[in-house]
Amino acid sequence: MIDRRWTAKDELIDILLDLKHDLGKYLFLHLSHLTADSPVEATLEALRVALLETRVVGGKPQSAAEIWQRYRQEIDALNYSFNGRERLNRVIEDALAMHTFIQNDNASRPPHAREVQQIARRLSETISEIIEAENSEEYDG
């Protein structure tokens, strides 16, 4: 039987783990074959798939922005205070800004997959640090 008794902290860690999983599976993997000298067209196409058709659910594509926003809303709904929350919000904002850039502005300046990767990596690292801090607190307590 699946037990639904779960604390807000457990829930937070699980949401963050889900977010990290999505970053890995839907973002890093799509961009991993790009290099600094990949053609602009190939880079654009990879970024488009990674950011705008990030995940297909029930035949309908979801963008990275939708996915990140959903996670952020879930975290907000927890009403749970934790260290690193502001930082997490900031990197999500950075990630969302990159998404907007890809969506609207790619004709004026060729995008770099590396920038997206760096932002995603920062997001991933922030998540790891929050999870580590939360787990350490549990250990000490």
Place this chain on the structure above:
Amino acid sequence: MDKIRLLLIDDGDTYARLIREKMPECELIVPLGSESGCIADGPAAISFLENYREPIDLVLLDMFFDIPEERLFPLDEGASLRRTRRFQGVAILREIHSRFPHLPVVLLTSLEDLSLVDAAKDLVSQSMTYVLDGQDLDALRVRIASATRRPETVPESSRVLWGDNAAMKAIHRRLTVLAKGGMPVILEGETGTGKSWLAEQFVHVNSGRSGPFVVLDLSTVPENLISAHLFGAVKGAYTGAVESRKGVFEMANQGTLFIDEIQNAPLEVQKQLLLVLQDKKVRPLGATREMMVDVKVVAASNRPLDEAVAAGTFRSDLYMRLSPATRVQIPPLRNRLEDLHYLSDRFARRAIQNSDIAQLVKEVAQGIGKPISDIRLVVGREPGTGTDNDRALHLVVPKPVWKMLEGHSWPGNIRELEMLIYNLVTFTLVDTIDTVHSGMDIRTSKLQVDAGLVGNLLQGARALQPDAEESGRHTLPGENAIPIILKSSSTLNDVANDVERQYFLALFRACRRDFAKMAHVLLGDSSKARAVRLRFNQLGLRVREILP
């Protein structure tokens, strides 16, 4: 070349798309009615596997399944719905391994996902289960190639003695992959199983790295100097630092660093190690600037590191960073007796490279009037039989004598065997020379190994490393005596822990598994049961695993 036939279990089509587009060497097995090219949940996958009659080279399994609750396999007792979805890959993996134990499975996830040691242990306990570190198509290619490769024999060109044992063959496959790239490798095994040899002669040699192989054995370094040894120190950084010294990370730059007995690292040093592994930068003690280092770390431990994590003596974050999926457990010699002859023969052949033995061989060769350039160890054939036309000196071990070797528990593992064979060769050669000098005419190059000699050598080994069956018991005096079996180890800390572990275990049984009673006996205060329980756990003892 035939394509690799993959069955993909994934609730989305991401991997299917990538495999189709980017991996022409693979062919997806598409179940009837599947649009995405994969199977979307565990029950459907099991059903498919039970009915599919064509060959499957490999199963690729996603970790996270965002699917309805009724399609989920249960995970662990008490796991939330979210976590059950999150680790659904582990639940499916368990089902596949229980029903199709020989089917290779690659689990598609990042190591960082695995915050639970139990889950990580589950993954690495299966010989053909791998975890992707980071999401990268090349990493996936390597995993697939490794998981579908089936070498019948291990190449003899390397200096490592792999033998015929299935576990050693699996280790060869894993290390072949793990040696490449920058991922750390964990080698676990009892003392003498050959961890440092594997690190130097296989991992480093096959890593393709241009830098040196550097060793630091933490059991030999005073605790307060471990940081300086690892990371270096500038002159005056601590009392006694009369000159600047390089740390082993700096020395091993571009190469391989072998950290032996890593479980001995103090917790504070473990934290520093974690930072170095994460950032690839070291700052020598007292230095103002950090330096970048590119080092492949091979960490060795003579006890399972996950037990040390459970006992609170090893940081779980460092353990995860070292990556439990790269953990390689080297079997003790008593569990690979099928290799005993092969190893003995190899050690006998190596012995001739020793100058003292080479001199003895030369004297024997003169005595029997034949050139000798090799030593072989054979079992069960009487001397004087068969052909005698090569340049090898044959040491013939009679079968009853061989049984003595097979029956030995080999607490010192391969290192003990190597020393025994070295002594056996030496004494057999000396006996032969004495016999020749006594005037007896010996014209054969087949020398029978003396049963008494083997018995004496084994007895000597037992005296050094007694074990439960053979050593007798050393009891503490007094009415409440508890038998303690003394075992030597490489560090006093290990010896002390082992004695304490036995003491706690015996007391646990004597107190009928009641920690309050134990606290009363040990501390005169039964309310301190929690402290006793904590120490009990730190010693690596598990209540559920101890029979009454």
